[in-house]
Amino acid sequence: MGRMHSQGKGISGSALPYRRRPPTWLKVTAREVVDQVIKLAKKGLTPSQIGVILRDSHGVGQVKAVTGNHILRILKHAGLAP
Numbered sequence: 001m002g003r004m005h006s007q008g009k010g011i012s013g014s015a016l017p018y019r020r021r022p023p024t025w026l027k028v029t030a031r032e033v034v035d036q037v038i039k040l041a042k043k044g045l046t047p048s049q050i051g052v053i054l055r056d057s058h059g060v061g062q063v064k065a066v067t068g069n070h071i072l073r074i075l076k077h078a079g080l081a082p
Contacts, residue, residue, distance in 0.1 A: 016062065020064075020065055021065060022066045026060070028059070028066065030068070033054070033058075033066050033067050034067055036054065036058065038075075041080040042080065047070075047072050047075065047082070050071050051071055
């Protein structure tokens, strides 16, 4: 089976890194990330939008690697789940 909109027939794609701890160059603590998630949720952003902002603006590739919880679980714990 080939791809619908390209010439490729491979199955390669992106994969999450196996290491489940934050990178050594990341200087943001877990508490700061949780506070940032809650602040963005209060502005009315969805979990996926929060993840994109944290990735692009703050250098946090995976929130779960830093905090140990997914964004949605952080929001549920704070009572801000969509």
